[in-house]
Amino acid sequence: xKTKGSSLFLxxxxxxxxxxxxxxxxxxxxxxxxxxLLFSGFLIILAVAEGTKTxxxxxxxxxxxxxxxxxxxxxxxxxxxxxxxxxxxxxPILGICLLGFNVTIPLFILxxxxxxxxxxxxxxxxxxxxxxxxxxxxxxxxxIRLYKGWLFELLE
Amino acid sequence: MWDGxxxxxxxxxxxxxxxxxxxxxxxxxxxxxxPAIGGIVGVTILLAFIYGVPPEIGMTLLVAFGSVxxxxxxxxxxLLSIPGTPINAATLIDGxxxxxxxxxxxxxxxxxxSSGLGGIFAGFLALLSIPLVxxxxxxxxxxxxxxxxxxxxxxxxxxxxxxxxxxxxxxxMGVLFALVGFQAxxxxxxxxxxxxxxxxxxxxxxxxxxxxxxxxxxDAHLKGASAISSVMQVQGIGQVREGVKDVFRHFWLWLxxxxxxxxxxxxxxxxxxxxxxxxxxxxxxxxxxxxxFGTGCVEGVIAPEAANNAKESGALVTxxxxxxxxxxxxxxILAGLLLVGITPGPKMVTEHLGLTLTLIMIIIASNLLGCVxxxxxxPWLIRISRIPFSILLPLVWxxxxxxxxxxxxxxxNFAVLILFGILGFLMKRFDYSRPALxxxxxxxxxxxxxxxxAVYLHGPFFFLRPASLSIVLIIVLLPLVPYLRxxxxxxxxxxxxxx
Numbered sequence: 001x002k003t004k005g006s007s008l009f010l011x012x013x014x015x016x017x018x019x020x021x022x023x024x025x026x027x028x029x030x031x032x033x034x035x036x037l038l039f040s041g042f043l044i045i046l047a048v049a050e051g052t053k054t055x056x057x058x059x060x061x062x063x064x065x066x067x068x069x070x071x072x073x074x075x076x077x078x079x080x081x082x083x084x085x086x087x088x089x090x091x092p093i094l095g096i097c098l099l100g101f102n103v104t105i106p107l108f109i110l111x112x113x114x115x116x117x118x119x120x121x122x123x124x125x126x127x128x129x130x131x132x133x134x135x136x137x138x139x140x141x142x143x144i145r146l147y148k149g150w151l152f153e154l155l156e
Numbered sequence: 157m158w159d160g161x162x163x164x165x166x167x168x169x170x171x172x173x174x175x176x177x178x179x180x181x182x183x184x185x186x187x188x189x190x191p192a193i194g195g196i197v198g199v200t201i202l203l204a205f206i207y208g209v210p211p212e213i214g215m216t217l218l219v220a221f222g223s224v225x226x227x228x229x230x231x232x233x234x235l236l237s238i239p240g241t242p243i244n245a246a247t248l249i250d251g252x253x254x255x256x257x258x259x260x261x262x263x264x265x266x267x268x269x270s271s272g273l274g275g276i277f278a279g280f281l282a283l284l285s286i287p288l289v290x291x292x293x294x295x296x297x298x299x300x301x302x303x304x305x306x307x308x309x310x311x312x313x314x315x316x317x318x319x320x321x322x323x324x325x326x327x328x329m330g331v332l333f334a335l336v337g338f339q340a341x342x343x344x345x346x347x348x349x350x351x352x353x354x355x356x357x358x359x360x361x362x363x364x365x366x367x368x369x370x371x372x373x374x375d376a377h378l379k380g381a382s383a384i385s386s387v388m389q390v391q392g393i394g395q396v397r398e399g400v401k402d403v404f405r406h407f408w409l410w411l412x413x414x415x416x417x418x419x420x421x422x423x424x425x426x427x428x429x430x431x432x433x434x435x436x437x438x439x440x441x442x443x444x445x446x447x448x449f450g451t452g453c454v455e456g457v458i459a460p461e462a463a464n465n466a467k468e469s470g471a472l473v474t475x476x477x478x479x480x481x482x483x484x485x486x487x488x489i490l491a492g493l494l495l496v497g498i499t500p501g502p503k504m505v506t507e508h509l510g511l512t513l514t515l516i517m518i519i520i521a522s523n524l525l526g527c528v529x530x531x532x533x534x535p536w537l538i539r540i541s542r543i544p545f546s547i548l549l550p551l552v553w554x555x556x557x558x559x560x561x562x563x564x565x566x567x568x569n570f571a572v573l574i575l576f577g578i579l580g581f582l583m584k585r586f587d588y589s590r591p592a593l594x595x596x597x598x599x600x601x602x603x604x605x606x607x608x609x610a611v612y613l614h615g616p617f618f619f620l621r622p623a624s625l626s627i628v629l630i631i632v633l634l635p636l637v638p639y640l641r642x643x644x645x646x647x648x649x650x651x652x653x654x655x
Contacts (some may be wrong), residue, residue: 009586021331023347034611035604036335043328050321061246062574085377088549089370089577092557093570101558109550116546130551135557144562 010051017043078140088112106131163510167212174215178516180220181525187221188228193323199488211496212514217517218492219472224526227295230462231530234457234528235260236552238369243464245594247366247430250449250456252372256524264534265399270458270525273403274414274495275465281418283513285506286477292556296423299618302606303627304423305430318530331603333358339606343429348356353568362560362572363597367590369556370577373549373587375584402454409439409455417463421470433595435463469519474510475505564593575599 020040027033095104106127113123138144148156167173199222206214229244233608234251247267254263266489336347337357347353403410413435420431439459449456475486476493477500491498504512560569583590610618619628 005582008581009588013329016329020335020347026343030579031342031608032339032346035600035607036332036346039328039331039335039600043325043332046325046328050319050325053321054299060262077204081378085374088377089374089553089574093170093574096557096561096570097567101561105554108554113546116545118544119183122547125549126551127388130554134554138558138562144565146558146563147567156528 007054010047014044014051015049017041017047085129096147098149098151100152101146102131102135103149105134135142160509160513163371164513167510167514167515168521170214172210172568173216173514174484177220177521177525180217181224181522181529183219184224184522185228185526186532188225188231192553199492206492206495211511212494214496215489215492215511216487216518219515220522222489223465223468223519223522225525226461226468227268227271227523227530230271230457230461230464231264234263234267236369236548237372238552240558243432244460245368245591246436246460247457247464247538248368249436249452250451250590252451253452254454254457259395259452261395261534262399262454262612263452263457264522265396265531266402266454266457267399267461268530268534269400269403270410270413270461270466272523272530273410273470274462275415275523275527276520278418278421278466278469279516279523281415281466281517282473282516286512286516288471297608297613297621298609298621299614299621299624300627301423302603302610303619303624303631304420305603305606305628307430307434307631319577319587322587323592326583326589326592327596330593330598332596332601333363333593334597334600335604340601341426341608354565357568357601358597359564359569362569362600363562364594365556366573366576366578367583367594368578369552370573371580371584371590373553373556374577374581376545377549396531399454400531403458406455406458407647409443410458413459413462414466417466418470420463421467423470430599431463432460433591435459440461464631465523469516472515472519475653476500476515482511521598564652 017040020036021044024033024036024040027036092104092108095108099107109127109130110123113126114120133145138146180202199218202217202221206217226243230247230251232238233248235255237248237252251263251267253262269343334357336354338345338355362638414434416438417431420434436456436459439455440446443449443453443455445453445455472489475490490500498504498508498511526626556573557570560573561567579593580590582588583593616623618624
């Protein structure tokens, strides 16, 4: 499974190189295409070299072993965890788009902490404090207007 | 010169100037700690407050703020794997693994000391070198600038923890992503697929937040909710002291990185990112613990931190003496000079020498103050890493989302954040170098711009100019340093046995 993942990622990098190369060819002037051609060509050569190296060393296993010094995590991707993660990551983004930062920040912090069995008092205090910090810090100190949310903009 | 020194000393005795120094330092540290907001946003906001103020007072606020932003930014890079400013990205490569290993306090101590002392030493270098820098900087052409950027890029091979090919691939991908948007010299939109958002290119803040912060959150979540908090055990003030001592243990590394940072800071347009990566790469290549880099090696924290504050002094000299901004933040500081009625340029070392020396002394003082303040607050700051994951994750995620949004107030930044977060996670999983991609992304546009200028001005063989050739030689020899060292060791053993 991991071997497949690594090979797919290598193919992805190769595809990125090839895509940039072909798109560069249609650019009008040499100034536009010089750097993209140079670097996409370089990427393709390197991807082919890496693929060949892995193949020649019979390195399916070797290629998958996550680094000699262990940067890569030793975890599998269970579908349930991925779904949970997508919900926690995507939820706040959807919330910000619909309800804005001012509503989403406390709601997200509160719900995450409660579902992870933190006490009500702690969850409420942290949610309120974080909201005050972000809203005050951005809108009053840095003069940056945080997004109000699509629904609120619709009501206005 | 003496008149200038006397005037600068007189300025320094002004209580209002000292108040502005403290205000600038404190706000710079706080803004530095908040990811993605960064020094430029902060300095730009402060510009509004200096109009009509005496030059030495107004500029003190701006320069003090800009000098310590990177000191604050190192704290979140080390403790949360979120670079407070893009310049702090190199610090997290070794800083965060140290935190995961329970040595966050030591990393913070080393970073703050290295950063503060680097800024102070570079300030003194600036004082000494003001009469010398103008003729040198005026002789640097686009050919050398391109090769200096390539020097930064050549460190991609050094930065990668595993395969050199994978590191180079990551770097090339970073450069390609940087080329999305309008071409700088012709204005042709490239790789935008008709999207207006992409016309200005992919924003650097969501890219860095995705690559480093979001990918860590994904990883931690998939490992299990308590993965980070269970391994983070910071010992407190004792560790911070140990980190301070580490800087003196690696004194030559610190000195070398400071000097590298200062001199790269002097070169206009190369950018602070080059300075930190060159310092990091140099530290890795010359270290006895080369293999430990990237897994939580304190030398990997000391080198970029020394360079990041040191380059500000160099950039200030070039900016005020030549009127050419040596770094992005310096462009705003130049605007500040114009706002208070001073025109930057050679007159800064004749008519306004007192002000120039005052600004350099402010850099020295604000680095000292910033370093002391942060070291005293470090035991409280490092408690961030003791916060349970159930509290840390939502706070960090909200911080990341806000950071991605505030840069240009676009919701599309979330899409970039997610895409680069997934890319960063996959790169981590399959042992590709995320720092190399970040470096390629940061330097890609500059590399292209200087390449085109160099080819047009000096022809396709621009790299054969004597100054350029020396940089080419360094680029070629750098990846060979480990092999040359092995040969030297082998020869040493061989001759040792014979004798």
